[in-house]
Structures are given as structure tokens and as C-alpha cells.
Amino acid sequence: MMMIPSFAAGQWVAPDSGARPIASAVTGEVIAQAGNNALDVAGMHAYARDVGGPALRALTFHDRARMLKALALHLTEHKQKLYDLSFETGATQADHAFDIDGGIGTMFVFASKGRREMPDAQIYLDGELEQLGRTGTFQGQHVCVPLQGVGIHINAYNFPVWGMLEKFAPTFLAGVPSIVKPATSTCYVTHLCVQLMLDSGILPEGSLQLISGGVGDLLLHTDAQDVVSFTGSAQTALSLRSTPHLLENSVRFVAEQDSLNASVLGRDAAPGTPEFDLFVKEVHREMTTKAGQKCTAIRRIMAPAAHVEAVIEALSARLGKTVIGDPRDPATRMGALVSRSQRADVLEKVALLGTQSERVFGDPEGFTVNGADKEKGAFLPPMLFHCADPDRATHLHDTEAFGPVSTIMPYRDADHAVQLLNRGMGSLVASVITRDGDFARQMVMGSAAWHGRLYFNNADSMAEATGHGAPMPHMVHGGPGRAGGGEELGGVRGVMHYMQRTAVQGSPDILTAIGRQWVPGASENTGGAHPFTKTFHEVQLGDTLYTPSRKVTLQDIETFAHFTGDTFYGHMDEDAAAANPFFPGRVAHGYLLLSFAAGLFVQPDPGPVLANTGLANLNFMKPVSPDDEIKVRLTVKKKTPRTEEYGQVRWHVTVTNQDDEIVAEYELLTMNAYA
Known part of the structure; x- marks a missing residue:
């Protein structure tokens, strides 16, 4: 005991x-x-x-x-x-x-x-900055902090x-x-x-x-x-x-509560196709895993009217091979319900379903249990019902037998399938087995509002698909209406349920101090050594490098065009470029500007900067014409530890011309050694 x-x-x-x-x-x-x-x-x-x-x-x-x-x-x-x-x-x-x-x-x-x-950090920044004043000295940022x-x-x-x-x-x-x-x-x-x-x-x-x-x-x-x-x-x-x-x-x-989840056999998934076999396999798994005691289990099965009999035959054949018994026995494929009282509850719901549907597989009295006493344990066989008229029936759309029980019904067309899906008045998940993209889109447009997750699978994705009944922590889990109206998981979204989102307003320096992320307009540290010579721990938010200017010549543009193969007319044809509403004439390549920018701020000697791992939020703001000059401001925006040896530094990079107009802006990501 x-x-x-x-x-x-x-x-x-x-x-x-x-x-x-x-x-x-x-x-x-x-x-x-x-x-x-x-x-x-x-x-x-x-x-x-x-x-x-x-x-x-x-x-x-x-x-x-x-x-x-x-x-x-x-x-x-x-x-x-x-x-x-x-x-x-x-x-x-x-x-x-x-x-x-x-x-x-x-x-x-x-x-x-x-x-x-x-x-x-201890504060999570939610979304982008909002400039609330004309000059940028007053800004807003949504933050999330733990509930107390x-x-x-x-x-x-x-x-x-x-x-x-x-x-x-x-x-x-x-x-x-x-x-x-x-x-x-x-x-x-x-x-x-x-x-x-x-x-x-x-x-x-x-x-x-x-x-x-x-x-x-x-x-x-x-x-x-x-x-x-x-x-x-x-x-x-x-x-x-x-x-x-x-x-x-x-x-x-x-x-997260009762949910009459459903699975739809696509109109294209006829017997003999991989999708048909996949559909039968998925339904069988959802009826028998945990003896059907899953909040995501398939309770309603929908198939084109012409294929209902084939689904019943194929599914019954698979269910007939399901060994019920002591879960410790490796031969057992379905164990017991959690208790005798739960077994009684399922049988009560089954009796109700039976008033509007016909049981076509599974006898709750005449089944065999291997290695255990079915009179003492909470065992039931999988039971499949068929409802020939799902439009008039009510119980299959509002009664959940929380066990190895499911009901198959016919649908006429995509609109009818959507109507039947939505009759459940809210579910955690609905699955559709199809390769027909138009049919899939109809299902989303017509029924997504009633389901927390829509799971599509076919021969193209079946090798990696996680299954109808498997909520993944990366994706939201929950559903509207009957399913409870809640939401869990979903990666960082799930974390936000236990935090308070608060709008914070203030100057760039204040927002930088709060969020531990440099905000444009905040104070800059421009003295001392080149920031690329500082280790991850030495470099500080706001450390800034201003570079000298470099002229961009027509020869630079033509050399870059021929070297890279990028001979787009905006760089090579004066008349065609001038006719373009975005260009005053021939202009420099955006990627040429990025290359020149790197040449202006990179410190070439070996040091704590181990690698450039990418760019983020790149925007080209204004074209650069031949003989314009560019210069760069490079500022440490954010620091994130990654391994025991190095961390990521996110740099805010602004490229301006001779008139101090911004021509490009982006974030540079580098990995910097701790020592």
C-alpha cells in the first residue's frame, strides 16, 4: 500500500x-x-x-x-x-x-x-519600440515581467x-x-x-x-x-x-476541457491511396492509445459518403488485431481505462451514442483480455459506431465517451465536412488527410475558428508528422468553445500566460536601462579601444564606433556588378534607372554598401570576435548615387550568452550619406569570446 x-x-x-x-x-x-x-x-x-x-x-x-x-x-x-x-x-x-x-x-x-x-535577463521585451514623439526622445516599449x-x-x-x-x-x-x-x-x-x-x-x-x-x-x-x-x-x-x-x-x-475532436478523410483520399491507409492508421492509433483516454483523441470520423464502408472495413480489421490486456505484457497494444468508475461512465455514454448510431465494431461484453481479469480490471474493447445521418443526430456532436470509442459519418462535399466539423462547437484538434491544397484551404477558411489546431497530413509529410493526437510544445494547445477557450504551450507564447504585459514609456536612456537593450537615441560610449577588440564581457551596451567616410564611385559600382554578376539595370543603365520611380539614375548595389560598410568598421586582426553569424532587420532607406559618400555608426545593442566559451553580440548598424541621411540600417550578429 x-x-x-x-x-x-x-x-x-x-x-x-x-x-x-x-x-x-x-x-x-x-x-x-x-x-x-x-x-x-x-x-x-x-x-x-x-x-x-x-x-x-x-x-x-x-x-x-x-x-x-x-x-x-x-x-x-x-x-x-x-x-x-x-x-x-x-x-x-x-x-x-x-x-x-x-x-x-x-x-x-x-x-x-x-x-x-x-x-x-529578468524582463522580456515584447515587440518593437514605438516612437511616441516627433524627435525620438520619448518612446514606448511593451515589456513582460513574471506575475508575483x-x-x-x-x-x-x-x-x-x-x-x-x-x-x-x-x-x-x-x-x-x-x-x-x-x-x-x-x-x-x-x-x-x-x-x-x-x-x-x-x-x-x-x-x-x-x-x-x-x-x-x-x-x-x-x-x-x-x-x-x-x-x-x-x-x-x-x-x-x-x-x-x-x-x-x-x-x-x-x-482545457471536453473536446469532440474529428478527423476528415479528404475527397481525394480514395481506397488504395497512401492517404487512405494513413487515415485508417491515425484513427486506429487515436482510438487505442491510452485506451482512448486522450483529450485529443478522435471522437468523430468523417469520410466521403462513397468511402464510408471501405473505412469501416479497413478500420475494423485493424481494431480486430488490437491485443487488449495487462499493459506490462509486450504483446499488449491497449491497456485498461484508469478505473472501473471511468469504465462505467464510458459505457453510459456509449449507450447514448447507440440511440442514434449503429455499433459496427466492438462488443463491451464479448471481448478477450490477455493476462488480466477483465471482471476486476477497467478493460473495454475499442468500439466503432456508424451514424448514417449526422445532420439529424445530436449525441455524436455533444457527447464525449472518454475511452476507445469513435463514430464514423458520411459527408457530401467540402462545405458539408466543414459544417460537421463545427457541430462539435469547439475542439482541441481536427485533422484532415489530403493532398488537395484547395480542399485543405477550404477546411481552414471554414473551420479554423472552431479548432485550436488543424493537422494536415499526407504521403508527403507522413514520415515526419507527429500525429493527430500529439500536442507539440512549439505550437499552441487549447481550443475555443466546448474545448474550454484556453491556450497552453506554443513556445514562448505559453510563458506569457504567467507574465504581465506592461506598456513602458520614457526616454531612450530609461528604456535602455529597463530592457538591457540599447535604444537608438540613448547615450553612446565612443571613447577607448575599437569595440571589436573587446571580449564579450568587456564590451558594453552603447559602445559605439563612428567610421570615416568612403566615396562610392561609378567604377566601384561597375566592378561589383561584373564581379558578382548582378547587372540589374538600376546599376548599369542610366536612362532605364532614371525611369524607375525609386532611383534618380544609376545607383549602388545595396550589397555593395553592406560590403563597404563592413570594410569601414571591421577590425582585421585576430581578436575576440570569432564569427559574423548574420544580419537581421535589414532595410535600404535611400539610394546611393555615384560619388556619394557613406559612413557607418556601429553600436552594441544587445548581449546574449550562448555557450561556455562565447556569446552573441547584436550590433545596431546605421549607414548614412554625406548629408547624414540614413541609406541603410540593420543589425549585425557576431559571436564574441568571453576571454
Whole structure:
């Protein structure tokens, strides 16, 4: 018997007399207890806010990203422990790839994005500068800072590891502590994951706490600095979302709830095509992975009327080969539902679906379970229904049987497919298997507003495609309407949910000091050594080099044209160039100006500048005619550590002519050694 504790205010707290029994999904035997009615949830909230928050906010985004990577590596080393325990939830070894490996992979992605897309700073600059005055002495910048509250994560039973880590990773990267409350039926797996993370010694004190059991009155201690993120049923989401205290205090609430996801077989994907076979394979996988207990699983299958029978035949054949049994057995392809009560709920929903559809595969009474007692475990077979008249039916568009259950229906044309997709009133994902670009565009135009993600796949992309039911941390996860109206993941977008966007206005010097990024018009450091002779640590924001002038001659233009092969008429034909509304006559190549600019500011000797890795935000502002002169201002705009040996320096480069008019502007990226 496992006694599953909570982790509160730095201490493990054992279950008390209010603990609930937890049964194995495979054997039906009670294997654990969890819950503590006396848990000091108010103290947990205060501890997270007063201890965890300041500790996290003292770190930079890069510091926190490095910790996420270290945690992901630590969990990878110990994931076999999570595998071994997770079998009790009914999950197979293949299911672990979605939950445990998927959760760890999500941490790796946020660690990478934190280092590559966010600054080594405590303030995130959101968008470009806005010039609010005529001369540029008063400007605006949107910034994002960590909320000074807590991320309260209330998770579903189906993904005890991924469900926690996909919320924890962006919250931690934002600089906000987390209180995690997993579903009690699988909290023993989440507990082990949290214990491994805490035992690593990587996490700052107060940054992660665990509630095993009920949350008590935790939500009544929240305010506008907190975020409540919920995954589960629409009924529970509505109950939590409607808590008067949350409404009165404008507490951010994110919900991912019921979703009648669908998959559409394209009008071009006839039997015998790779797309048809792919469609059947994807539906089969979504019906059987995690025994259909996925928020992204395919509940509604749509096929051209002429191909419905072929889909039923092919899908039934694949489902018939699916071995149901003890998830520890390598031969098992589908394990159990999480509990006998969940099994009963699915059967109740199946009975409702059966009033408007015909079951064409799967008998919930007459099926075989290998290596386990189906009377004690929470086993069901995959069940496929056929609804011949989806326009008149209602249940298949508003009832989700959260298990290995799906319904196939015919559509007449693209417009009809869109109508059926949207009847679900909001989903996390809809997939379309097609090579027909026009059909794909019709699906997007007609149905994107009702779906959080549209997944297209065909023979061209199938080798690399991640699957209908796999939310990727790079892309947003969530959906409108029935799906909850929330949004998670999405790379840095997911981090922003735990930050406050604030408009900051002031002078260039003030904005430079706030954002740790030089703003045009701010003070410049023009004395001392050439900035290219300074190491990454020596060079400072605002370090500026003004170069002497160089005349651009007609011979320079012609030499560059013949040497590069760029003999565009604007550079070579006076009359044709003069007829062009952008040119006064023959003008210099833009890339010639960039080359001359580099020649003016580059320091040629070996030094800390290791490489020029690119240009960004290049704009040519005004043409340069023969015998014009150009000069350069080179200023250190931003510094970002990259490895243990070097970091990236972003330089603001302005090229002006003899009248001090800007002819080109861009950002130069170099890698500079630390020493």
C-alpha cells in the first residue's frame, strides 16, 4: 500500500483519515491512499508567493532554462521508475512515450526556447519600440515581467506526468512558482515525478509544491497575480471558473476541457491511396492509445459518403488485431481505462451514442483480455459506431465517451465536412488527410475558428508528422468553445500566460536601462579601444564606433556588378534607372554598401570576435548615387550568452550619406569570446 504524501511549504505531509483509496486499473486492487483534509493550503500559497516567487524572479530566463534542461536530464535518467509505476494506471509501454517521454521532451523544448528566444535577463521585451514623439526622445516599449503570484495547476488523470510538466515548464521559465494538484486516481505517478525533481536539488526552494488529494479552499486565497490552469471535464471547469472569489479578484483561469475532436478523410483520399491507409492508421492509433483516454483523441470520423464502408472495413480489421490486456505484457497494444468508475461512465455514454448510431465494431461484453481479469480490471474493447445521418443526430456532436470509442459519418462535399466539423462547437484538434491544397484551404477558411489546431497530413509529410493526437510544445494547445477557450504551450507564447504585459514609456536612456537593450537615441560610449577588440564581457551596451567616410564611385559600382554578376539595370543603365520611380539614375548595389560598410568598421586582426553569424532587420532607406559618400555608426545593442566559451553580440548598424541621411540600417550578429 502506497501512502501518497503532499509536499507543502518544504515538507512532506502524509495522508490523514480523509485519504481516498486508489485502485489499480489492471487488477482492481487498492494500491494507494491519498488526501489530507488538514493540509494547510493557505500556507502553501503564502510559501510559494513569499519564498518561491522571489527566488525565481532573482534568476534570469537563461538561468531558469538551464535548470529546466538539468531537470529533464535528471528525469530521463530515472524514467524507468516512472514507467514501472505507470503500468498500474492501465498505460502500456507505448503509452509511456506520450506521457512520460512527452513530458520530459516538453521540458527540453522550453529549456531550448528559453535560451534561444528569450534574453539572459529578468524582463522580456515584447515587440518593437514605438516612437511616441516627433524627435525620438520619448518612446514606448511593451515589456513582460513574471506575475508575483502562483501557478495553480489542476490536472486530469490521463497524463499524470505530461499533464504536470507541460504546465510546470512554461510557468517555471516565466519565473512563477507552481502548486500542482494531480487527479487523485493517478496521483501516485505524479508524486514520484515530483519527488524525483525535488531530490535532484536543482529547484529553488518554494518553486514546486504538490497536493495529493483535494485542494480545500486554496482558490479562495488567490488574487489577480495568480493563474489557475485546469484540465478536465467541462462540468468541473464551469464550477471552478464560476467561483465568485475568482471572478471578483480577476484571477486568470485557463481551461482545457471536453473536446469532440474529428478527423476528415479528404475527397481525394480514395481506397488504395497512401492517404487512405494513413487515415485508417491515425484513427486506429487515436482510438487505442491510452485506451482512448486522450483529450485529443478522435471522437468523430468523417469520410466521403462513397468511402464510408471501405473505412469501416479497413478500420475494423485493424481494431480486430488490437491485443487488449495487462499493459506490462509486450504483446499488449491497449491497456485498461484508469478505473472501473471511468469504465462505467464510458459505457453510459456509449449507450447514448447507440440511440442514434449503429455499433459496427466492438462488443463491451464479448471481448478477450490477455493476462488480466477483465471482471476486476477497467478493460473495454475499442468500439466503432456508424451514424448514417449526422445532420439529424445530436449525441455524436455533444457527447464525449472518454475511452476507445469513435463514430464514423458520411459527408457530401467540402462545405458539408466543414459544417460537421463545427457541430462539435469547439475542439482541441481536427485533422484532415489530403493532398488537395484547395480542399485543405477550404477546411481552414471554414473551420479554423472552431479548432485550436488543424493537422494536415499526407504521403508527403507522413514520415515526419507527429500525429493527430500529439500536442507539440512549439505550437499552441487549447481550443475555443466546448474545448474550454484556453491556450497552453506554443513556445514562448505559453510563458506569457504567467507574465504581465506592461506598456513602458520614457526616454531612450530609461528604456535602455529597463530592457538591457540599447535604444537608438540613448547615450553612446565612443571613447577607448575599437569595440571589436573587446571580449564579450568587456564590451558594453552603447559602445559605439563612428567610421570615416568612403566615396562610392561609378567604377566601384561597375566592378561589383561584373564581379558578382548582378547587372540589374538600376546599376548599369542610366536612362532605364532614371525611369524607375525609386532611383534618380544609376545607383549602388545595396550589397555593395553592406560590403563597404563592413570594410569601414571591421577590425582585421585576430581578436575576440570569432564569427559574423548574420544580419537581421535589414532595410535600404535611400539610394546611393555615384560619388556619394557613406559612413557607418556601429553600436552594441544587445548581449546574449550562448555557450561556455562565447556569446552573441547584436550590433545596431546605421549607414548614412554625406548629408547624414540614413541609406541603410540593420543589425549585425557576431559571436564574441568571453576571454
